[in-house]
Amino acid sequence: TQSTWDFMTCVRGLLLFCFLCSGFCKLQTASFLMETINILQGSISNTSVQCSDKVRYALNKFMTDSSMSGIISHTGRGMNDLGNMDKCNKDKSNRYILLELYNLPARIGIGICGPKECTENDYLILRAPLAKAITEALKGNGPLSVNLTENDVLFLDPGENNARYSVYSIGFYCSLIFFFIIILLSASASIMNYSSLSQEKNDLFTRILKCFDYRKNISSIFAISGNEDKDLKIFNGLRVVCMAWVILGHTFYVARGGYLKNLLEVLDLLQVFWFSYIYSSTFSVDVFFFLSGFLAVYLLVKQCHQTKKNIPFVYLYLHRVIRILPLYIAVLLIFCFIFPLMGNGPGFYNYQGKVSNDCKKYWHYNLLFINNFAPIDVDCLGHTWYLANDMQFFILTPILVYIYEKRRYMGYLVILLMNIVCLSIGVYLAFKYKLSASYMKYTDDYFDLYYYRPYNRISPYLIGALIAFLYVEYKEGKNTFFSRASKVIQENSFVRWLMYVSSATVLFLLIHAMYWLNKYPDSWTGWPDVFYLIFSKPLFAIFLFVLIYPAMLGRGSAIQAIFGNNFFTPFARVTFGTYLLHYVVMIFLALDDKNGSVMEYNEMIVKFFGLLIIGYLLSILLSPLLESPVIALDREFLRKVRAGKPEKKEVGLVKDSSTPEYHKLTLNVFEEKKDNQY
Numbered sequence: 001t002q003s004t005w006d007f008m009t010c011v012r013g014l015l016l017f018c019f020l021c022s023g024f025c026k027l028q029t030a031s032f033l034m035e036t037i038n039i040l041q042g043s044i045s046n047t048s049v050q051c052s053d054k055v056r057y058a059l060n061k062f063m064t065d066s067s068m069s070g071i072i073s074h075t076g077r078g079m080n081d082l083g084n085m086d087k088c089n090k091d092k093s094n095r096y097i098l099l100e101l102y103n104l105p106a107r108i109g110i111g112i113c114g115p116k117e118c119t120e121n122d123y124l125i126l127r128a129p130l131a132k133a134i135t136e137a138l139k140g141n142g143p144l145s146v147n148l149t150e151n152d153v154l155f156l157d158p159g160e161n162n163a164r165y166s167v168y169s170i171g172f173y174c175s176l177i178f179f180f181i182i183i184l185l186s187a188s189a190s191i192m193n194y195s196s197l198s199q200e201k202n203d204l205f206t207r208i209l210k211c212f213d214y215r216k217n218i219s220s221i222f223a224i225s226g227n228e229d230k231d232l233k234i235f236n237g238l239r240v241v242c243m244a245w246v247i248l249g250h251t252f253y254v255a256r257g258g259y260l261k262n263l264l265e266v267l268d269l270l271q272v273f274w275f276s277y278i279y280s281s282t283f284s285v286d287v288f289f290f291l292s293g294f295l296a297v298y299l300l301v302k303q304c305h306q307t308k309k310n311i312p313f314v315y316l317y318l319h320r321v322i323r324i325l326p327l328y329i330a331v332l333l334i335f336c337f338i339f340p341l342m343g344n345g346p347g348f349y350n351y352q353g354k355v356s357n358d359c360k361k362y363w364h365y366n367l368l369f370i371n372n373f374a375p376i377d378v379d380c381l382g383h384t385w386y387l388a389n390d391m392q393f394f395i396l397t398p399i400l401v402y403i404y405e406k407r408r409y410m411g412y413l414v415i416l417l418m419n420i421v422c423l424s425i426g427v428y429l430a431f432k433y434k435l436s437a438s439y440m441k442y443t444d445d446y447f448d449l450y451y452y453r454p455y456n457r458i459s460p461y462l463i464g465a466l467i468a469f470l471y472v473e474y475k476e477g478k479n480t481f482f483s484r485a486s487k488v489i490q491e492n493s494f495v496r497w498l499m500y501v502s503s504a505t506v507l508f509l510l511i512h513a514m515y516w517l518n519k520y521p522d523s524w525t526g527w528p529d530v531f532y533l534i535f536s537k538p539l540f541a542i543f544l545f546v547l548i549y550p551a552m553l554g555r556g557s558a559i560q561a562i563f564g565n566n567f568f569t570p571f572a573r574v575t576f577g578t579y580l581l582h583y584v585v586m587i588f589l590a591l592d593d594k595n596g597s598v599m600e601y602n603e604m605i606v607k608f609f610g611l612l613i614i615g616y617l618l619s620i621l622l623s624p625l626l627e628s629p630v631i632a633l634d635r636e637f638l639r640k641v642r643a644g645k646p647e648k649k650e651v652g653l654v655k656d657s658s659t660p661e662y663h664k665l666t667l668n669v670f671e672e673k674k675d676n677q678y
Helices: 002-013 030-046 049-061 066-073 085-090 120-137 158-165 170-194 204-210 214-221 234-256 263-269 273-279 282-307 313-341 349-367 382-406 408-432 444-451 459-475 481-491 493-519 527-552 557-563 568-573 575-591 601-626 628-643 669-676
Strands: 094-101 108-115 153-156
Touching (some): 085 094, 085 108, 094 158, 170 204, 170 214, 234 527, 234 575, 234 601, 282 382, 282 459, 282 527, 313 349, 313 601, 313 628, 382 459, 382 575, 408 527, 459 481, 568 601, 601 628
Antiparallel strands (some): 094 108, 094 153
């Protein structure tokens, strides 16, 4: 039969190249099959003597020597089927080789279990003819229809690559020392407080050490206070839900870059109606920008009005940096020096040789918060482009508040002008570089020139800042148009329902427009495409505010009951750590994949919930070690030095702290900003 002939063709070609044919069996055409047969027949004589002898032996003995069957069973049988590297290399007579194709919008590879005598150099003779044959086979498969060259076909020995990169560097030992010191401080503080030794001493060392008490720090995460501002408590739920939305989007995004066995079926999956929620997960980032802008301005203005003091610019910036860096540095150390020694999958060299090395070379971009301007091919904690943008936006916040405090309408005008200028830049870039909102048309220019750049992402932050100014005026009882409109919303249920229905409708349309953009990418061109690309983000922020504003006025009981529930409070306190850690784990698992994966609904949902749980668990474990001590140290020393006297406790939003009594929710921006830094 034809299937028997196809299989026996691979067997005859053995084992050096046996499954290069069946590896693309789902893509076979007649010309591809004949080209592959010609390659196999002429390849043996061009290899090294040891390799060709082994192949000839295998060809002659395959049907009678059972030891050769392992080569067949451990070789991949389909596109992105990586075979079984561990079992192949366990047999000392075999060598595992990975065939990878480059210059494609998706990763394609096949695991080949061949004779040990055949090194990756023996496979190089196949590069040119395979590039030609595979190009022919991939025709008519949408984005995969590209012209491959000899340089796009690569044969690698994963065992040698992993061994070359798996070395215990100075950075690894420094990382161990760093974590050992932190754990030692935490354990010592916990033992000291438990034994009541801290009550007998109150010297400088004891006060510093008490800030590292792990038991007290972790209990503060789960402490619930009854003095919270109920109107703004809904932000805790919004942060947690949006964090889950971020992880959902990353789950599919990272899986797309892995070895997908059902790669061709994925093209159909991407055009399913419900998949719009995956595409539109980028809106969750804009929600975080909106919340960050609102809270930063709201809390700082309240602080200024209550203390009647000037804005402490230097302290604000210093406080902001030291609250972020400890956990950020710890994640960088794990990502650069610890995880590279833990994986050994066929494609793990991508982590060791590319991702980890990028961090070692460009780590200063991250710690200086300018990694959103790093070269596009740099892959060092790629998701932290958000932190760079948020830090750059925060630098502007005290300046905006200063202008507002001097002249209220001038503050409004500056924000509006900044918004107009930044949106205009986005429109200009979109037309000049032909950027599209469709996922099917994404290019490096989309990310390098638009997606990561602060001037293209600041609009939701500025909208949040403007609304914060107006909300403060309402809370202080000033007679403004916004305050009068707020009273109408409070008193008129019809207006509130009109806000719910209209905002929910617009948000639904903004999300599901992605379905039409990706299903019919060529039908959205010119102004419709550019309008959605540039203006969908600020529109999403505006109508989200319209949806939740009745609850901020104490009238949205259902929204308050859901998003303001105490269940979300502990998770809201550790969302920064979750944001940093979930993506690191996700990248590690994807690049350490040993068998290839399948992008299907059920499997992706299971991965999503697993990564969501792992991200929050790791954050709950690490935050008391690295985040809470910095909060306590700041409270114990820096702020008291700046104030020159003990601080007053005030009522406000939920905050992180090292002790439960600190969770009485101050409106102090120094306490609250940490919870909203992504």
